[in-house]
Amino acid sequence: MRTVVVLLAFIAACAAAYGGAYAIGRATADPRDTAAYHELARQVGDAKRSADSNRDTSKKLVSELKDLRRQEEQARRSNRSDEDAYRRYVPDDAAADGTLAMESFDVGQGITPGDPFMRPRIVLRNRTGHVVTDITVEYVIVGDDGAVLEDDVTEGASNIRVYPGRAVAVDDLTLTDGHDGALLKPVKYRYRTAQADSSYTEKEFPADMPTKVIP
Amino acid sequence: MRGNGNDHWDDALYRAIVRAIDTVRGAVRAVDVRRAARIAAAAACAIVMLGVPAALAAAGWRRGAADIDVAGSAPYRAERRRLELARSDLGESEQDIGLRRKDVAKARESLDGAKAEGERYRAAVEEFQTAGRQTKAPALAVVSIGDMTDDYGYRSIPITVHNTTSNTYTYYSIDYQATDDDGDVAYTGFAMFDSASGAVCMPDSDCTMRILDRHDFTGQTVTPMSWSVSGPGGTADDYGRYGDDVTARRF
Numbered sequence: 001m002r003t004v005v006v007l008l009a010f011i012a013a014c015a016a017a018y019g020g021a022y023a024i025g026r027a028t029a030d031p032r033d034t035a036a037y038h039e040l041a042r043q044v045g046d047a048k049r050s051a052d053s054n055r056d057t058s059k060k061l062v063s064e065l066k067d068l069r070r071q072e073e074q075a076r077r078s079n080r081s082d083e084d085a086y087r088r089y090v091p092d093d094a095a096a097d098g099t100l101a102m103e104s105f106d107v108g109q110g111i112t113p114g115d116p117f118m119r120p121r122i123v124l125r126n127r128t129g130h131v132v133t134d135i136t137v138e139y140v141i142v143g144d145d146g147a148v149l150e151d152d153v154t155e156g157a158s159n160i161r162v163y164p165g166r167a168v169a170v171d172d173l174t175l176t177d178g179h180d181g182a183l184l185k186p187v188k189y190r191y192r193t194a195q196a197d198s199s200y201t202e203k204e205f206p207a208d209m210p211t212k213v214i215p
Numbered sequence: 216m217r218g219n220g221n222d223h224w225d226d227a228l229y230r231a232i233v234r235a236i237d238t239v240r241g242a243v244r245a246v247d248v249r250r251a252a253r254i255a256a257a258a259a260c261a262i263v264m265l266g267v268p269a270a271l272a273a274a275g276w277r278r279g280a281a282d283i284d285v286a287g288s289a290p291y292r293a294e295r296r297r298l299e300l301a302r303s304d305l306g307e308s309e310q311d312i313g314l315r316r317k318d319v320a321k322a323r324e325s326l327d328g329a330k331a332e333g334e335r336y337r338a339a340v341e342e343f344q345t346a347g348r349q350t351k352a353p354a355l356a357v358v359s360i361g362d363m364t365d366d367y368g369y370r371s372i373p374i375t376v377h378n379t380t381s382n383t384y385t386y387y388s389i390d391y392q393a394t395d396d397d398g399d400v401a402y403t404g405f406a407m408f409d410s411a412s413g414a415v416c417m418p419d420s421d422c423t424m425r426i427l428d429r430h431d432f433t434g435q436t437v438t439p440m441s442w443s444v445s446g447p448g449g450t451a452d453d454y455g456r457y458g459d460d461v462t463a464r465r466f
Contacts, residue, residue, distance in 0.1 A: 014268045021272035025279025031288035040294045047301035054308035061315035068322035075329040082336035089343045091398075123399075129339075131346040157403040159390035159441040159456065161346055164339075168400035171430075194346030 094165025096129030099203060100189055103167055107184050107212040110173060118214050120155055121171040122186055128201075130193035132162040137170050138188040141179045142211060150177050153184070161194075176214055183211040347459035354380045354453055355387060355442045358421060360464035363432055372426040372437065372466075374406050376416075384416040386445040389424060393435040402430045406439075416444075438463040 031037055103123040110117025120139065126132050136156035141149045155172040162168040186209050190200045285291050361373035378384065386408070393402040406424040408414050416422035426437070439461050443454040 010264060010267075013264075014271050017268035017272040018275035021275035022279035022282075025276035026283055027279075029280035029283045031283060031285045031291050034283075034285045036285045037291055037294060040291065040298060044294060044298045044301050047298065047305045051301065051305040051308045054305065054312050058308065058311050058315055061312065061319055065315065065319050065322055068319065068326050072322065072326040072329050075326060075333055079329060079333040079336060082333050082340065085340045086336045086343075089340070131342055133346065157392075157400075160392050160400060160403055161440060161459070162400050163343065163398065166398045166400065169402055171402060194342050196345075 089163050090165055092165060094129070095127050096164065097127050098129070098201075099127050100124035100132070100135065100191060101127050102186065102205060102209065105186060105210055105212060107214055109215050110176070116176055116178065117173045118176045118184070119171060120174055120184055120186075120212075121169055123167050123169045124189070125167045126162045126164055128191065128193060129164050130195055130198075131164070132168065132191050133160060133194050133198075134158045134192040134200075135160070135168065135170055136190045137186055138190075139184050140187050141177065141214070142183045142185055144182075149179055149182055153177070180214055182214055184214050185209060185211040349458035349461075350456045352379065353442050353455055353457060354378065354382070354384075354444045355389065355416075355422075357389075357439050357457070357462040360437060360462060363466050366427070369427050369429060370432060372406075372432065373409065374424045374426065374439070375421050376424060376442075377421050378416045378418055380444075380451070381418045382444070382446050382451040383418060384422075384444045384451070385414060385447050387416055387422070387424070388443050389439050390441045390443075391426065391437050391439050393430070393432055393437050395435050401435055402428075402432070404428055404430070432466045434466070436463055436465040 101124065103125050105120070105122045108119035108121060110119060120137075122137055124135065124137075134156070135158075136154055139153040139155075140151045141153060143149050153174060155170055155174045157168060157170045157172070160168060186205050188202060188204050190202045192198050192200050355376040356379050358375040358377050361375070363370050363372045365371075374389065376387075376389070388408070389406045391404060391406060392400050393404075395401045404426065406426045408416065409423045409425040438459075439457050441454060441456045445452045
């Protein structure tokens with residue numbers, strides 16, 4: 001009987017010890033000593049370090065930006081004198097698509113009425129972006145029915161100096177080949193520029209070029 | 216008895232000693248195996264009675280510490296807020312970098328554009344200057360361009376040139392262009408030797424050439440562009456381009 005009491009008392013004491021210690025442990029434990037808290041703190045540290053390194057990068061980018069802007073300012077300043085030199089030759093901005101654009105086209109009489117000559121006068125705007133030094137214009141002579149009567153009629157202007165954006169009149173005595181009254185149509189042109197080693201560039205006129213009666 | 220006084224004390228001492236010896240003997244006798252076992256059992260019992268609850272207490276304490284609501288605790292919640300702040304700060308810094316990178320890319324593009332623009336101007340000016348430079352010292356230096364006169368429906372313009380060479384030329388001509396005030400080339404043509412000068416240009420002397428054309432040069436500037444010369448029998452053939460500083464004349 002006594003033994004049972006002692007045993008029960010002992011068990012109770014054990015339970016009390018466990019329970020009491022549990023309660024005290026739970027009440028006094030510091031959450032900052034836990035793995036979860038440490039993980040959280042590590043994440044905070046990581047985020048702060050990343051943000052710091054980003055701010056350093058930002059600073060570097062800002063100074064890079066300043067440097068680039070300063071370089072651009074210098075480039076633009078030096079461009080201004082280059083542009084001034086350019087504007088002495090080309091006062092207004094000229095369209096540059098690599099073509100000679102037709103501005104007007106007419107066919108005049110040769111030297112005297114009835115002679116085998118005509119004077120096709122075609123005015124071309126220099127849109128090549130370069131100094132044109134030589135032009136040949138190629139025509140076809142077309143009959144009333146649209147048939148090509150002659151396809152090797154040319155006139156040209158050589159030893160010229162046409163700056164970008166400027167027009168040039170190609171106007172020369174040309175043989176009619178006996179086709180008075182037929183139609184003259186510009187089809188092609190070749191030009192050369194003052195660029196180093198410039199060879200001839202050949203281009204076709206647009207299909208809707210006007211035709212003129214050979215007087 | 217007085218004389219036995221000492222004997223009395225001696226007896227008492229003797230008895231005390233004997234009793235002490237007996238006691239020690241008794242004690243020694245008392246340390247027998249059974250008693251020792253009892254003492255040991257009691258000690259073990261005491262150890263168990265104290266140790267088990269102590270161990271349980273330690274386990275309970277650990278368990279209690281492990282069972283706390285970490286996520287709901289004030290320090291954890293504070294740290295959580297710090298993480299949120301740090302992350303939003305990080306997000307901002309990332310956005311900032313993104314924007315600055317874009318700015319840098321734009322600035323670089325702009326700089327490249329500026330450089331390309333300058334390069335275009337320089338290349339163009341270089342081309343213009345080359346085009347405006349004479350190719351060689353002209354055999355026929357332009358001295359002057361005379362007045363335009365009407366000659367039976369033709370315009371006649373005399374041009375005086377100087378033969379800068381030691382050659383005699385029997386054929387010589389100049390190509391020119393007529394430019395209006397807009398800089399457009401309104402007409403191109405050539406000047407031939409004038410029959411009045413006998414069609415021969417002697418070395419180191421002035422010779423007269425002539426533009427004879429139906430074209431009206433009024434309001435236009437005639438600029439010699441190139442020269443071409445030839446001696447008797449095709450000797451001393453030469454040609455070249457004038458520079459843009461050649462003598463020109465506006466009519």
